[in-house]
Amino acid sequence: MDLVTLDSLIERASDFPPLPMAVVDAGEAYVLEGAREATDAGLLQPVLLGRKPRIEKIAAEIGFSLAEVTLIDAGGEKESASKGVELVAEGQVHGLMKGWIHTDVLMHPVLKHLRTERRVSHVFLAELPAYPKLLYVTDAAINIAPDLKQKAAIVQNAVDLARLLGVPLPKVAALSALEIVKPEIASTIDAACLSKMAQRRQIHHAVVDGPLAFDNAISKDAARIKQIDSDVAGEVDILLAPDLNAGNILAKDLAYLAQATLAGIVVGAKVPIVLPSRSDPPKGRLASCAIAVLMHHLWEQFRRENETQGEPG
Known part of the structure; x- marks a missing residue:
């Protein structure tokens, strides 16, 4: 393709x-x-x-x-x-x-x-000189502090959009500050649950892994150095931010520091x-x-x- x-x-x-x-x-x-x-x-x-x-x-x-x-x-x-x-x-x-x-x-x-019956969410598509394919970043504009159920819906929206636009089996990184489950950091627990939900087909047509920090989501070398075995690391299509603040900062960082061109759409x-x-x-x-x-x-x-x-x- x-x-x-x-x-x-x-x-x-x-x-x-x-x-x-x-x-x-x-x-x-x-x-x-x-x-x-x-x-x-x-x-x-x-x-x-x-x-x-x-x-x-x-x-x-x-x-x-x-x-x-x-x-x-x-x-x-x-x-x-x-x-x-x-x-x-x-x-x-x-x-x-x-x-x-x-x-x-x-x-x-x-x-x-x-x-509609779907949750309303926003997806940025980032085209970067330093990454070989489009990166989908969600949600950076609508959902302020989504809970686990809402994050699953946000992921499904982004997955369906990516598939509609030509990505057969999107790979999703549920981002957090680190790549291990730490009960004190709620986003690591949500990320781990989302990964298991995809395995159990509660999230359809996607490979989801998390928690992953940004470096080991985007780089196979970073994941290898940290001894992370992941089908998503270095091949990610969709970056799920833990909340709107993180997603918005990430998208703008990509635009202003990594020369990304951003397109965006509200889905749902x-x-x-x-x-x-x-x-x-x-x-x-x-x-x-x-x-x-x-x-x-x-x-x-x-x-x-x-x-x-x-x-x-």
């Missing part, structure tokens, strides 16, 4: 029709530049929500023609978020993108009205949700939109195939 890269995801998504997506609180230059990039790439059909005069003014300043773009006037963050959720409920859009709005304000109506809601950052490069923004496109067009087929195999996705 060909190696999955951010460029390959963008190319793959371009084979599908543009995804109607509500850009929530779009009145900011960075937000509109991202929407324009994704529109020009044929990935999105944006619906811009926010203060109409401001959006029109900024769009004119950056040369973004709104002639074929739907623009809906909304008075502020909360109104924009509510209208975005309404558009999803009405079937007018099939995705949401965070604009100039706080994440918690956007997610409040999402969690109230767009939940009725539609994919993109939470871009001002610091995201164009490739990262496009890849995030591409992931949303692929989720929308491929998820139902993926789910049916998993049901046919007798295991939930």
Whole structure:
């Protein structure tokens, strides 16, 4: 199977029709530049929500023609978020993108009205010069201090996303500060339980090992030196952070110190949700939109195939 890269995801998504997506609180230059990039790439059909005069003014300043773009006037963050959720409920859009709005304000109506049977969580995809494949980092944006049950759901979300995007059997490292079970550190106990849950098929279609510290998750040499026998070490696809603080710091460390390009997506809601950052490069923004496109067009087929195999996705 060909190696999955951010460029390959963008190319793959371009084979599908543009995804109607509500850009929530779009009145900011960075937000509109991202929407324009994704529109020009044929990935999105944006619906811009926010203060109409401001959006029109900024769009004119950056040369973004709104002639074929739907623009809906909304008075502020909360109104924009509510209208975005309404558009999803009405079937007018099939995705949401965070604009100039706080994440918690956007997610409040999402969690109230767009939940599914799955837990809502966030996954970063990191492309690094120093690692041979994409790294999935979860959760760095939604779940603050997940317990064991919630971590299992977060892992399953990331596993299913990785499989959807072309990783047949994802390898998951449940991270902690060290690689032995130490009762005083709760994340080591959770990690060990997650490893056993995967062995017992409570987590499907993945190899999970933990607790693993970051060095022996990412490096076979580090694992060998510490005499760790692991099928995940040095070949990890998914890094499960013990909490949001650790996940967020890890993702930003990868971006700023290891030259990673990050793409990200919220999974588990009725539609994919993109939470871009001002610091995201164009490739990262496009890849995030591409992931949303692929989720929308491929998820139902993926789910049916998993049901046919007798295991939930």
